Amino acid sequence: MERKTKIQAEDGKQELLITREFDLPLELLFKAYVESGIVEQWMGTKVLKLESKKHGSWQFETTDPKGNKHGFNGTIHEFVPNEKITRTFEMDNAPFGVQLEFLEFEKLDADTSKLTMHVVYRSVAIRDQILQLPFAQGINMAHNRIQEILSQN
Amino acid sequence: MNLRRDVFQAIADPTRRAILLLVASQSMTAGAIASNFDTARPTVSKHLQILTECELLEQEQNGREISYHLNAKKMKEVADFIEPFRKMWDDRFNKLEAVMKQHKTR
Numbered sequence: 076m077e078r079k080t081k082i083q084a085e086d087g088k089q090e091l092l093i094t095r096e097f098d099l100p101l102e103l104l105f106k107a108y109v110e111s112g113i114v115e116q117w118m119g120t121k122v123l124k125l126e127s128k129k130h131g132s133w134q135f136e137t138t139d140p141k142g143n144k145h146g147f148n149g150t151i152h153e154f155v156p157n158e159k160i161t162r163t164f165e166m167d168n169a170p171f172g173v174q175l176e177f178l179e180f181e182k183l184d185a186d187t188s189k190l191t192m193h194v195v196y197r198s199v200a201i202r203d204q205i206l207q208l209p210f211a212q213g214i215n216m217a218h219n220r221i222q223e224i225l226s227q228n
Numbered sequence: 229m230n231l232r233r234d235v236f237q238a239i240a241d242p243t244r245r246a247i248l249l250l251v252a253s254q255s256m257t258a259g260a261i262a263s264n265f266d267t268a269r270p271t272v273s274k275h276l277q278i279l280t281e282c283e284l285l286e287q288e289q290n291g292r293e294i295s296y297h298l299n300a301k302k303m304k305e306v307a308d309f310i311e312p313f314r315k316m317w318d319d320r321f322n323k324l325e326a327v328m329k330q331h332k333t334r
Contacts, residue, residue, distance in 0.1 A: 079318065079321070080314055080317050080318035080321055081314075082310055082313060082314045082317070084310060086301070093317055095317070095318075095321045097321070097324070097325050097328075098325060098329075099325060099328050099329070099332075103328045103331065103332060104324075104328065106328070106331075107324050107327065107328050113327060113328070113331065116323075116327045117320065117323040117324040117326075117327045117328075118320065119323075190321075203300050204252075204253055205313075206300075206309070206310055206313050207252045207253075207298065207300065207303075207309055207313075208252075208253075208313070209312035209313045209315070209316045210252070210303070210309040210310075210311075210312045210313065211248075211249050211252035211253065212312070
């Protein structure tokens with residue numbers, strides 16, 4: 076499988092770059108970020124509010140397998156259809172604070188497009204923590220599996 | 229080569245992985261780490277020593293106490309710790325692509 080999604084995270088910087096090329100026309104890619112019903116489908120989240128316009132705000136809520144609800148919210152600073160969205164992102168009840176996201180949408184040809192997400196965190200330490208989260212969760216899951224197997228014997 | 233093998237042996241142990249998980253989000257003192265385990269304190273100290281020796285953990289003098297935090301650079305080297313983060317976004321974007329392809333044909 077080709078690695079379509081790329082992460083650039085230089086040491087000692089409080090930002091990262093996520094890039095991805097899509098087999099989708101630019102308009103369809105952009106639409107995936109604008110319409111609540113579509114966002115719900117691919118993000119696997121409930122969209123409580125999504126005002127896709129300058130000075131609009133957004134609010135999502137996910138439910139984990141244990142039934143706990145997790146909220147996310149932010150405001151939209153810049154909204155240019157088929158071109159860019161500048162917004163903030165904040166996880167409720169998390170120690171990470173707000174992050175600033177610059178989303179740029181680019182047409183490659185009639186059927187393909189590219190998304191560049193430039194994310195800026197409050198500090199290098201926070202960026203590194205967020206990068207490590209899925210890794211830590213992976214370790215945790217592996218650990219739980221080992222415990223399950225051991226407790227069966 | 230020897231060091232790398234030691235690093236993989238270090239993360240092969242479930243208690244040591246659990247320690248890495250604990251300090252992934254914040255640096256912690258040996259006492260705070262030990263309080264998360266039923267294992268005897270010297271056993272936890274031994275695990276901390278192994279993790280520090282192979283540079284997965286870094287020590288930091290904090291007044292009278294020593295606290296430990298994850299050495300992100302080393303983790304990247306041995307386990308490519310960014311890969312799960314990349315995978316998470318890749319899965320998410322794959323879903324987006326699939327949803328929008330469906331949307332197009334409708």
